[in-house]
Amino acid sequence: MSIRTEEMTLNMGPQHPSTHGVLRFVIKADGEVMREAIPDVGYLHRSIEKIAEKVGYHGFMPYTDRVDYVSAMFTNQGWAMACERLGGIVVPRRGEYCRVIAAEFNRIASHLLSVGTMGMDIGAMTPFTHAIREREMINDLIEELCGARLTFNYMRIGGVGWDLPPGWREKALAYLDHFDPIWEEYNALISYNKIYVERLANVGVISTQDAIDYNLVGPNLRGSGFKWDIRKDIPYSVYPEFDFDVPVGTGEFGTLGDAMDRYMVRIREMRESSKILRQALNRIPDGPVLAKVPRNFKPKAGECQVRVESSRGDMGWYAVSDGSAYPWRVHVRTGSFAAMGMINKLSRGLMIADLVTLIASLDVIAPEIDR
Amino acid sequence: MAKSYFGNIKDAITTIFEGLAVTASHLIRKPYTVQYPDRIPVRVQDTLPIRYRGILEVDLDICTGCLACERACPIDCIVIVVEKDKQTRQMLISQFDIDIAKCMYCGLCSEPCPTGSIHHTTEFEGADFSLESMIRRFVPEPIYAYKPAKGPETDPRIIPILNRGMRYVNEFAQPGSDKPAEKVA
Amino acid sequence: MQQLADSLIAQGMFGANPPRDLIYALFIFVFSLIVFLGIAFPFAGIVSWVERRVWARMQSRCGPNRVGPNGFLQWLADGLKHICKEDLIPADSDPALFKFAPYLVILAFTLPWAVMPFSSQLILADLNVGILYMTSVTALTVVGVLMAGWASNDKWSLIGGIRSAAQIVSYEIPAGLSIFPAVLMAGTLSMQGIIKAQGWAPWTWFAFSNPFTFIAANVLYISALAEGNRTPFDLPEAESELVAGFATEYSGMRYLFFFAAEWGNLFIIGAIITTLFLGGWQFPLISNNAVVMNVLQLITFNIKVLFLVFISVWVRGTLPRVRIDQLMSLCWKYLVPISFVDLVGTAAWIAIWPSGNSVAPWIMLALFLAIVVTFLRRVLHYFRRSKMELYLSPTI
Numbered sequence: 046m047s048i049r050t051e052e053m054t055l056n057m058g059p060q061h062p063s064t065h066g067v068l069r070f071v072i073k074a075d076g077e078v079m080r081e082a083i084p085d086v087g088y089l090h091r092s093i094e095k096i097a098e099k100v101g102y103h104g105f106m107p108y109t110d111r112v113d114y115v116s117a118m119f120t121n122q123g124w125a126m127a128c129e130r131l132g133g134i135v136v137p138r139r140g141e142y143c144r145v146i147a148a149e150f151n152r153i154a155s156h157l158l159s160v161g162t163m164g165m166d167i168g169a170m171t172p173f174t175h176a177i178r179e180r181e182m183i184n185d186l187i188e189e190l191c192g193a194r195l196t197f198n199y200m201r202i203g204g205v206g207w208d209l210p211p212g213w214r215e216k217a218l219a220y221l222d223h224f225d226p227i228w229e230e231y232n233a234l235i236s237y238n239k240i241y242v243e244r245l246a247n248v249g250v251i252s253t254q255d256a257i258d259y260n261l262v263g264p265n266l267r268g269s270g271f272k273w274d275i276r277k278d279i280p281y282s283v284y285p286e287f288d289f290d291v292p293v294g295t296g297e298f299g300t301l302g303d304a305m306d307r308y309m310v311r312i313r314e315m316r317e318s319s320k321i322l323r324q325a326l327n328r329i330p331d332g333p334v335l336a337k338v339p340r341n342f343k344p345k346a347g348e349c350q351v352r353v354e355s356s357r358g359d360m361g362w363y364a365v366s367d368g369s370a371y372p373w374r375v376h377v378r379t380g381s382f383a384a385m386g387m388i389n390k391l392s393r394g395l396m397i398a399d400l401v402t403l404i405a406s407l408d409v410i411a412p413e414i415d416r
Numbered sequence: 417m418a419k420s421y422f423g424n425i426k427d428a429i430t431t432i433f434e435g436l437a438v439t440a441s442h443l444i445r446k447p448y449t450v451q452y453p454d455r456i457p458v459r460v461q462d463t464l465p466i467r468y469r470g471i472l473e474v475d476l477d478i479c480t481g482c483l484a485c486e487r488a489c490p491i492d493c494i495v496i497v498v499e500k501d502k503q504t505r506q507m508l509i510s511q512f513d514i515d516i517a518k519c520m521y522c523g524l525c526s527e528p529c530p531t532g533s534i535h536h537t538t539e540f541e542g543a544d545f546s547l548e549s550m551i552r553r554f555v556p557e558p559i560y561a562y563k564p565a566k567g568p569e570t571d572p573r574i575i576p577i578l579n580r581g582m583r584y585v586n587e588f589a590q591p592g593s594d595k596p597a598e599k600v601a
Numbered sequence: 602m603q604q605l606a607d608s609l610i611a612q613g614m615f616g617a618n619p620p621r622d623l624i625y626a627l628f629i630f631v632f633s634l635i636v637f638l639g640i641a642f643p644f645a646g647i648v649s650w651v652e653r654r655v656w657a658r659m660q661s662r663c664g665p666n667r668v669g670p671n672g673f674l675q676w677l678a679d680g681l682k683h684i685c686k687e688d689l690i691p692a693d694s695d696p697a698l699f700k701f702a703p704y705l706v707i708l709a710f711t712l713p714w715a716v717m718p719f720s721s722q723l724i725l726a727d728l729n730v731g732i733l734y735m736t737s738v739t740a741l742t743v744v745g746v747l748m749a750g751w752a753s754n755d756k757w758s759l760i761g762g763i764r765s766a767a768q769i770v771s772y773e774i775p776a777g778l779s780i781f782p783a784v785l786m787a788g789t790l791s792m793q794g795i796i797k798a799q800g801w802a803p804w805t806w807f808a809f810s811n812p813f814t815f816i817a818a819n820v821l822y823i824s825a826l827a828e829g830n831r832t833p834f835d836l837p838e839a840e841s842e843l844v845a846g847f848a849t850e851y852s853g854m855r856y857l858f859f860f861a862a863e864w865g866n867l868f869i870i871g872a873i874i875t876t877l878f879l880g881g882w883q884f885p886l887i888s889n890n891a892v893v894m895n896v897l898q899l900i901t902f903n904i905k906v907l908f909l910v911f912i913s914v915w916v917r918g919t920l921p922r923v924r925i926d927q928l929m930s931l932c933w934k935y936l937v938p939i940s941f942v943d944l945v946g947t948a949a950w951i952a953i954w955p956s957g958n959s960v961a962p963w964i965m966l967a968l969f970l971a972i973v974v975t976f977l978r979r980v981l982h983y984f985r986r987s988k989m990e991l992y993l994s995p996t997i
Contacts, residue, residue: 110522167921168832192465239427396924432920437982
């Protein structure tokens with residue numbers, strides 16, 4: 046007599062605790078081992094691109110916060126840069142510095158959330174609250190800067206909405222002094238923990254070629270050992286003025302391009318961001334922060350594509366103007382959507398527990414996938 | 417083989433040892449929680465910065481009825497009705513409603529306000545039982561719009577309100593405060 | 602128990618010629634009720650509060666601090682809340698098994714208390730196979746958990762149940778093997794016998810008597826954590842993977858039963874290790890009054906157990922969760938061989954020094970203290986590095 050076995054179809058999400066928002070995966074599993082995991086996107090689609098065609102150039106700025114709510118500064122910046130290129134506006138230098146400062150703080154906050162939830166998905170609750178504690182302090186700073194903690198709406202077409210408040214620079218530098226040594230503690234707590242390394246190393250290995258073929262961007266691409274950072278390679282804003290490195294995966298804990306590499310790239314990127322922030326805060330020039338832009342901004346007919354290195358990688362903003370006060374078409378290209386396309390391939394042969402690791406290591410954010 | 421076997425054991429013990437030391441050191445640190453809403457020395461609303469974008473409020477005493485906020489609002493949550501009083505030839509505001517259930521607290525309305533009349537407060541506790549109560553009606557009966565005086569304001573009742581409003585407006589980056597933007601060819 | 606009942610019968614409390622067996626049974630019943638309802642369940646509840654508080658402080662939070670002094674009554678509030686909730690049973694489940702599973706788990710949690718050696722006289726039944734009885738009845742949990750996972754008719758629950766079965770069955774082996782070094786040293790399986798073979802001083806405890814028993818104590822603790830489904834081995838209820846594992850479909854009182862058993866099991870884990878390796882209730886003989894001595898012994902025993910419970914809470918606040926294949930490889934590749942070596946090593950040690958080596962305990966103790974001192978230095982290092990003023994102000 047032979048025992049009949051069959052594949053088990055598991056439905057993971059959209060209300061699963063570790064799917065980071067509303068994602069859904071249909072898992073075909075043989076016991077603990079997955080045959081494949083089929084991602085199902087679209088639960089958070091809010092037609093943000095279509096809304097842009099109705100609310101005009103200035104009015105779309107708050108909506109960009111919702112494209113990627115964990116790192117809203119970059120979506121702000123992408124949209125502002127697209128409009129500036131359409132309208133031929135030059136941002137004052139102080140404005141650019143304010144943008145870089147806000148954006149790099151946001152990058153740290155976003156990566157903190159990513160590495161914190163990574164720990165939580167692996168089962169350690171303490172690193173998450175430690176990361177969130179640090180993120181709260183950044184949120185306090187950003188709140189003082191622009192009045193909101195999540196949906197910043199800080200940038201405007203032609204600069205930023207608010208100048209740095211008095212005394213803010215000192216607070217920010219004091220925070221960085223606190224933040225830099227925290228990493229030794231955080232790494233001792235979780236990053237070098239043997240169980241953690243074992244869970245992450247050699248899981249979800251993406252070869253350099255695969256990462257390029259599947260169009261991965263940001264830390265996911267750099268984790269596979271390919272050095273590609275828009276801030277360095279297609280410089281925008283005032284990034285060429287700063288001295289910073291682009292960390293890439295080294296495969297020190299396992300194979301090149303595994304989950305641990307992506308995790309370590311994020312941790313090292315936070316230090317680089319801190320380096321940029323110190324330079325920017327010390328060197329910020331005087332002057333206006335906002336260029337003069339008419340209230341009814343009507344750029345000449347044309348199209349443009351800008352690229353921003355968001356915390357989830359190369360974010361493309363494509364805008365078409367027909368000369369009216371409303372954009373004719375807006376499209377956002379985000380890193381999370383490309384990363385979702387890779388999950389099906391990577392999930393084959395992994396265990397169910399590894400899928401959670403994989404999603405967390407790719408750092409997908411549900412609203413960024415669907416927009 | 418044997419090296420990696422015992423190396424694994426050693427790694428596990430030393431790294432777990434360090435991790436336990438970190439958590440133990442947190443046992444003797446202070447917690448970072450703000451025990452909202454009751455066990456806090458000051459109300460959270462009072463600790464928030466002036467730029468905080470809480471529930472919108474309108475000072476009708478200094479509202480010029482220019483409709484800049486209504487035009488700037490991307491979701492049309494502000495409804496203003498202004499008509500011209502035939503007898504006094506002044507602007508009469510007969511309706512100024514803000515639907516705070518719709519409002520997304522973006523701050524685009526308070527930016528173009530010339531006097532800082534419409535501004536975000538640090539108040540954020542807005543829960544209520546009906547959607548109807550979410551619509552804040554600021555004009556109980558038609559009121560004349562504020563007309564900025566030529567030169568400095570002289571009305572002693574208006575001066576503190578206007579000062580507060582201008583302080584709020586001055587937080588925003590003043591467009592082109594030094595030089596106009598250069599056009600790229 | 603029997604002496605107490607006999608003396609009361611002799612005083613004529615139950616009439617002239619009472620049915621003795623019935624009275625013994627009544628005594629055992631009443632005492633069990635006191636132990637289960639008065640000690641086991643409140644203990645499980647209080648541990649839940651301790652765990653949440655300690656855990657919270659490790660995470661820079663406050664934890665439950667509103668109900669009662671410092672939130673001490675939180676466990677009562679939670680228990681009451683769970684009892685008041687609706688008892689939901691999924692439509693396509695197996696209702697009989699679904700309802701029965703929590704009782705089986707709670708049974709596996711209450712049975713070991715029968716041989717719990719609180720002090721030299723406070724023990725319900727000093728079985729001559731006490732430790733064997735304890736390990737066998739605690740393994741009943743697996744049946745309850747598997748039953749819960751199967752009866753829920755939910756795939757996440759099923760995976761949780763199967764994981765639990767695989768885990769508990771595997772870890773029985775290193776746990777069982779690590780018990781034997783202590784049994785070899787004491788020459789008995791009785792709980793009281795093992796404790797009596799040790800003294801009150803740390804250098805007379807089995808844990809420090811030779812290097813093999815020290816490792817055995819650690820292996821036993823790790824295996825016991827795995828059997829109790831505690832982090833880093835909480836795979837059956839892995840929150841981030843399996844929603845809530847075998848307890849996904851449970852709510853209300855039945856859910857409470859599972860978690861009361863989980864927290865209560867911590868006491869049992871601590872008690873086993875305290876008995877076997879840490880000298881149990883042993884306390885220096887400072888009084889001839891039996892009541893005083895019993896109370897002191899009770900306190901000693903509980904302090905040791907609670908310290909071990911604290912360590913498990915602390916570990917839970919620190920470590921991530923292992924994967925199922927790593928769980929198995931840890932058991933079969935590391936713990937099982939190590940515990941075999943321990944067993945053989947202890948046997949050899951006893952063969953070489955039948956009456957015990959007089960130097961080894963001191964060396965072991967010195968090593969242990971060196972580890973503790975190193976550890977405290979690391980704690981102070983991390984404490985000093987933190988910028989306290991940033992922690993003390995709620996807003997920067």
